[in-house]
Amino acid sequence: MSLYxxxxxxxxxxVTSQVVLTMDRTLASEYGGSLFVGFAxxxxxxxxxxxxxxxxxxxxxAKEHMPVAAPAxxxxxxxxxxxxxxxxxxxxxxxxxxxxxxxxxVVGITSNDxxxxxxxxxxxxxxLERKTFSALFxxxxxxxxxxxxxxxxxxxxxxxxxxxxxxxxxxxLDRYGIDCVIIGEGEITGVEIVKRALRGEPIxxxxxxxxxxxxxxxxxxxxTIGGLIEISRGCGxxxxxxxxNLKFLRSRPLHQILEEVKINLREGSEGVxxxxxxxxxxxxxxxxxxxxxxxxxxxxxxxxxxHVWISHFAFASVACRPDLIRKxxxxxxxxxxxxxxxxGQVGIETASPELVRRYMPGKPLPFKPEEWSExxxxxxxILAENRWVPCSTLISGLPGxxxxxxxxxxxxxxxxxxxxxxxVPLFFVPIGQLSGGQFFLKEHMLPEHWxxxxxxxxxxxxWTPKLAEEHLHNRxxxxxxxxxxxxxxxxxxxxxxxxxxxxxxPTKEVSPAPISRLAPVEA
Ligand code: SF4
Numbered sequence: 471m472s473l474y475x476x477x478x479x480x481x482x483x484x485v486t487s488q489v490v491l492t493m494d495r496t497l498a499s500e501y502g503g504s505l506f507v508g509f510a511x512x513x514x515x516x517x518x519x520x521x522x523x524x525x526x527x528x529x530x531x532a533k534e535h536m537p538v539a540a541p542a543x544x545x546x547x548x549x550x551x552x553x554x555x556x557x558x559x560x561x562x563x564x565x566x567x568x569x570x571x572x573x574x575x576v577v578g579i580t581s582n583d584x585x586x587x588x589x590x591x592x593x594x595x596x597x598l599e600r601k602t603f604s605a606l607f608x609x610x611x612x613x614x615x616x617x618x619x620x621x622x623x624x625x626x627x628x629x630x631x632x633x634x635x636x637x638x639x640x641x642x643l644d645r646y647g648i649d650c651v652i653i654g655e656g657e658i659t660g661v662e663i664v665k666r667a668l669r670g671e672p673i674x675x676x677x678x679x680x681x682x683x684x685x686x687x688x689x690x691x692x693x694t695i696g697g698l699i700e701i702s703r704g705c706g707x708x709x710x711x712x713x714x715n716l717k718f719l720r721s722r723p724l725h726q727i728l729e730e731v732k733i734n735l736r737e738g739s740e741g742v743x744x745x746x747x748x749x750x751x752x753x754x755x756x757x758x759x760x761x762x763x764x765x766x767x768x769x770x771x772x773x774x775x776x777h778v779w780i781s782h783f784a785f786a787s788v789a790c791r792p793d794l795i796r797k798x799x800x801x802x803x804x805x806x807x808x809x810x811x812x813x814g815q816v817g818i819e820t821a822s823p824e825l826v827r828r829y830m831p832g833k834p835l836p837f838k839p840e841e842w843s844e845x846x847x848x849x850x851x852i853l854a855e856n857r858w859v860p861c862s863t864l865i866s867g868l869p870g871x872x873x874x875x876x877x878x879x880x881x882x883x884x885x886x887x888x889x890x891x892x893x894v895p896l897f898f899v900p901i902g903q904l905s906g907g908q909f910f911l912k913e914h915m916l917p918e919h920w921x922x923x924x925x926x927x928x929x930x931x932x933w934t935p936k937l938a939e940e941h942l943h944n945r946x947x948x949x950x951x952x953x954x955x956x957x958x959x960x961x962x963x964x965x966x967x968x969x970x971x972x973x974x975x976p977t978k979e980v981s982p983a984p985i986s987r988l989a990p991v992e993a
Pocket of ligand 1: 707713
């Protein structure tokens with residue numbers, strides 16, 4: 471990285487580099503300390519940009535035009551490029567003009583959801599017929615980067631990140647001015663592509679990243695958003711609707727994880743979030759958690775900080791090792807975490823044994839597909855006993871789903887009403903082994919799907935005010951979420967909810983407050 475002064479109107483100090491990495495603005499926020507609020511990026515634009523930016527998605531601080539924290543994926547690429555001897559800098563998305571200079575040959579953008587096609591986004595935008603913040607902000611960032619590169623004589627624009635699969639379409643790449651999209655893991659393939667671009671060689675439009683072996687996953691060099699630390703990569707449960715790069719579970723060595731914890735804390739993170747598709751299977755060789763490895767992980771990490779959060783876990787892991795949740799909770803409590811509750815994202819997807827058997831036979835393991843609903847309920851009991859709050863997802867519209875399948879899921883959600891939790895119903899997105907299939911859209915919803923949606927909304931309306939009260943630290947954000955966002959949602963969705971409970975599409979019915987009229991702001 472080089473530092474020099476340019477003669478501009480502001481005499482701004484330019485921090486530039488041959489390779490600049492950045493992210494769309496929805497990823498440059500720690501959401502006021504609550505990554506739950508980060509889900510708002512998947513929401514359709516129902517409130518004006520400035521309100522979203524200020525209350526829900528406040529920007530991370532920029533120092534010398536660089537964000538003090540960046541997405542974990544961006545940090546991994548920064549580390550991989552720098553270890554390959556490439557001159558790289560991470561730029562704050564609101565400071566691109568100050569960072570992308572004449573010597574910049576490549577700009578890489580990380581995106582989670584560039585077109586709003588992710589399961590959560592496509593569900594909400596299909597229902598409310600509005601683009602999501604994630605898609606709108608990606609368009610702004612990619613447009614800005616293209617413009618700056620062109621004004622500086624050109625340069626290659628490469629996009630990667632968990633949402634890169636949404637860009638696998640040449641027409642879309644042309645429209646955005648993207649030269650290359652890297653789908654999957656980037657530390658080997660991404661570095662090769664960047665090297666080629668720097669040598670002035672042609673690069674492919676779409677490339678699938680090679681799976682990175684453990685020894686080649688680099689340690690991050692700087693702080694990540696939310697103190698997120700990757701403890702394992704991949705999953706191994708093999709659901710057919712999941713991303714292919716999650717096929718094999720690879721757990722990172724403890725000493726590397728601890729090193730990344732230290733880096734985050736040294737650079738100002740308040741705690742760390744351990745990330746894996748199932749944190750409870752850190753170090754496991756199969757579907758059953760290796761208790762000793764998980765406890766050792768939490769013990770060592772919590773010696774460095776009492777504030778340890780987790781990103782995802784699995785109900786089957788909870789149900790087959792109930793003592794593990796108790797031990798982790800006691801350990802974190804003893805270390806002084808002071809958390810009102812612990813939480814993480816987790817997938818229910820469906821309660822239909824037939825669909826479980828067909829699409830996710832590995833998910834209930836070591837239990838059987840026909841035991842799945844019981845596993846989910848038992849896991850909720852164990853979690854509730856230990857102050858854990860699951861944030862679960864459901865999938866509507868798996869190919870071949872029948873009304874009876876949806877009714878089984880409704881019954882399960884009703885049984886979960888008493889457990890403090892969130893349940894987010896998502897639409898099926900054709901990825902993984904099911905790619906090439908049809909997206910599930912509002913038009914495809916059966917009356918049972920509307921009833922399921924209503925059941926989930928009632929569940930979430932019951933618990934969100936309490937969760938917001940207990941979880942949000944920032945008083946302004948708490949007020950805005952509770953008194954503005956939740957209150958207005960409740961009020962505006964009252965009429966549609968009544969219709970949905972009867973299995974009626976409220977967007978077609980004339981009612982006091984149909985969903986299609988809820989959006990005051992045009993995207
Ligand atoms: S359990 Fe989750 S992460 Fe694992 S394969 Fe299934 S959907 Fe993917």
